Amino acid sequence: MPETTNKEKTKTNLVKEIDFLQKKFLRGLEILTSPLNTSVGTTPSELVYQEDKMKIFRYVPVKKEVNSPPVLMVYALINRQYMLDLQPDRSIIRYLVNQGIDVYIIDWGYPSQMDKFITLEDYIEGYLNNAVEEVLKQSGVSKLTMAGICQGGTFSAIYSALHPDKIKNLITIVSPIDFETDTGLLNIWSKGLDVDKMVDSFGNIPGEFMNIGFLLMNPFRLMLDKYVGFLINIDDKDFVNNFIRMEKWIFDSPDQAATAWKEFLRDCYQKNLLVKNQLKIGDKVVNLKNITMPVLNIFAEYDHLVPPACSRNFTDYISSKDKEIASFLTGHIGIFVSSRSQKEICPKLSQWIIKRSQEK
Amino acid sequence: MPEKRETESQEQTESPSNPFFDMWNKFAGSFKSHPFMQMDLSGAFPQWFKAYDDIAKKFYSVPLSGVVGEVFPKFVDTADVYMRLFKSWADAAGRPNVSPDLMKNFFSIWSDSQKEIFSKLFGLPLPDALGGNIQEWNELIKNSLENFSRFYTANYQPFIENWNKISQETDKILREKPDPTKYKEFYSTLMQGYESALGKFIKMPMVGPSRLLLEKVFKSIDAFIKYYTAIVDFNMVFYSPGKETVEELARKATDLLKGEVTQEKYKQFYELLIKTFEDRFFQLFKTPAFTEVIRRTLDSYLDFRKQHFAVMEEMLKATPIITRTEIDDVYQELYNLKKRIKELERHLKGEKTKKDERRK
Known part of the structure; x- marks a missing residue:
């Protein structure tokens, strides 16, 4: 084709594109300035326990009979637990509740500088243990199912190893257990951090600082491409609602209590003590071999925050006979909000829980 | 008298170039070229005062009297001496190849000026013990200048040389194609210059009542320079x-x-x-x-x-604002107290359960 014709066509295409984008953008502005539905964590729940900044919520059952034992969801200290209930049509919590599962969740709250001396022992042997005791008391059972997400899964594994008598089933979802890997940038970068100096200077580690670290892991996708995608879909109200919800969650980053953060980084990311059965919580040594209850370990194949190498092998370190690994072709966040989440992950999770709830 | 000394100083043999006096020369030269210095202001202050006094007498029919009448003319006279002294300094320093000998003469003028000011202000000649032997003072000044010159050459001169190198490198970088190695060299030269000269002064120990504050201020300057280089x-x-x-x-x-x-x-x-x-x-x-x-x-x-x-x-x-260290002490105390209360509550709960069981 002659070059002049190509140039003319390109010019025509460009004019069309500008016109198209202009209309899209103006429609987008109309959407953004109209009332949006960006509420998060909308599944009905009630506050059943509070200790300092930690709160436990119980989701209101939709069925007369709920499965026993209850499930206690343990989220990470990083970001907020409503990721599990981010949007009504893609809510893991709503799905489980609709299946008749009795779900409790821990909200760790927002630590202030007053909480900078809280240790890992305080979190696990204090708050988490009290949460377990409270849920057991309220539901009248002696054991519960603990489901830990991300760092919450690491806490759940530690707790289950320390108190196997209180845990009937353990579920870990995208949880780092073996920190020795060169496939994850967080694992690589954290090796060189002077954690003492960091808490000395910052006190609590600011959520904004953590966010910079997460964004730096994939700056072109997270700081550019994501917003290009937003502009492309700006005229789609549902897309805009969900995008805003996700933005809310991503940058809703509590500061990290200094002492606990330092211990977690040093003992887990830098020394990898958990899988060596050398991690100490207070004066107790955590031995993963003490985990004998049924375990479901879920991880994401494209997880860049907790690479599969960190989570896949958890079941190799435990004594449970009933143990299952389930991997999904998605990323760290996709586990909770991708289309696979509702089609594959939620059914897998609820079936596993219900089956083990019926077993004596 | 001072004018005579100035003439004498001009007759001094010019010494070879010296970095310290070169620096001084440039500094004084910049004053000399200022339009203010081109004006002949000798006698201007007494003349201005005389005119003001005449106006006051004619307009108010009240001559300046009492303390004001006595003190004010003296101040005006001493201002005139300082004007002459300042001009002499700029003349002495602002010529090529300034030497300790040349500057010695200037300090003779300075010494005489002090005597003149003292006698004008207090109506008394400067006591011999204070005035001393002018010759000795001049020798002392000459020696001091030589000492300063040696110190300057050893400590400050590397920084100036380095600064010249930096200027040349900056010029080169701006003219040539972008080259990261050149930028790296540039900042490495900057850092070397800082470490070899200015940095030594910033790190030297402080004394006196403000020692702690000064040390902290200088440490923060040093830390900022290193942080800036690290960012580069x-x-x-x-x-x-x-x-x-x-x-x-x-x-x-x-x-x-x-x-x-x-x-x-x-x-x-x-x-x-x-x-x-x-x-x-x-x-x-x-x-x-x-x-x-x-x-x-x-x-x-x-x-x-x-x-x-x-x-x-x-x-x-x-x-009256509380510092972070102080509030941290409060937080630490609160943390310890909270922990103690929780332990006591747990203990009491245990005792109560035991008591209830005994009753049964």
Whole structure:
């Protein structure tokens, strides 16, 4: 084709594109300035326990009979637990509740500088243990199912190893257990951090600082491409609602209590003590071999925050006979909000829980 | 009298160039060329005062009297002496090849001026014990100048030389094509200059009642300079990969952008751009070199932050505002008390359960 014709066509295409984008953008502005539905964590729940900044919520059952034992969801200290209930049509919590599962969740709250001396022992042997005791008391059972997400899964594994008598089933979802890997940038970068100096200077580690670290892991996708995608879909109200919800969650980053953060980084990311059965919580040594209850370990194949190498092998370190690994072709966040989440992950999770709830 | 000394000083034999006096010469020269110095102001103050006095007598019919009448003319006279002294200094210092001998004569003028001022202000000649032997004073001044000159040459001169080198390098960098190694050399020269001269002064121990504050201030300056250099190193790491990625993208996109450019083709180009940058930078982020540079940057930032806050805390001590160290003490105490209360509550609960069981 002659070059002049190509140039003319390109010019025509460009004019069309500008016109198209202009209309899209103006429609987008109309959407953004109209009332949006960006509420998060909308599944009905009630506050059943509070200790300092930690709160436990119980989701209101939709069925007369709920499965026993209850499930206690343990989220990470990083970001907020409503990721599990981010949007009504893609809510893991709503799905489980609709299946008749009795779900409790821990909200760790927002630590202030007053909480900078809280240790890992305080979190696990204090708050988490009290949460377990409270849920057991309220539901009248002696054991519960603990489901830990991300760092919450690491806490759940530690707790289950320390108190196997209180845990009937353990579920870990995208949880780092073996920190020795060169496939994850967080694992690589954290090796060189002077954690003492960091808490000395910052006190609590600011959520904004953590966010910079997460964004730096994939700056072109997270700081550019994501917003290009937003502009492309700006005229789609549902897309805009969900995008805003996700933005809310991503940058809703509590500061990290200094002492606990330092211990977690040093003992887990830098020394990898958990899988060596050398991690100490207070004066107790955590031995993963003490985990004998049924375990479901879920991880994401494209997880860049907790690479599969960190989570896949958890079941190799435990004594449970009933143990299952389930991997999904998605990323760290996709586990909770991708289309696979509702089609594959939620059914897998609820079936596993219900089956083990019926077993004596 | 001072005028005579000035003439004498002009007759001095000019000495070979000396870095210390060269510096002084430049400094004084800049004053000499100022329009203010071109004006002949000798006698201007007494003349102004005389005129003011005449006006006051005619207008108010009240002559200046009492303390004002006595003291004010003396101040005006001493201002006139200072004017002459300042002009002499600028003349003496602002000529080529200033030497200790030349400056010695200037200080003779200074010494005489002090005597003149003293006698005009108090109506008394300067006592011999204070005035001393002018000859001895002059020798002392000459020796001091020589000592200063040696100190300057050894300590400050490297910084000036380094600064000249930096100026040349800056000029070169601005004229030539962008080159990361040149930038690196530039900042390394800057850092060397700082370490060899200015840095030594900043790090020297302080004495006196303000010792603590001064040490903290200087430490924070030192930490800032190191942080700034670390940021430059951090930015430098991105230069080569960025350039290579753009070249790679250009190679890959050549075929794609041939012929008519459609919306679809542009989307492909955009996806290629993001993917190319993402892949290349992911490789970079995984390298030990990047981990090291990120560690160093963060370390130097934390050092600077710590020193900066230490200065702020010193400042806050003089105000009724509580400092972070003080509030940390309160937080630590609160944490300990809370922990103790929880332990006591647990203990009481245990005792109550035991008591209830005994009753049964």
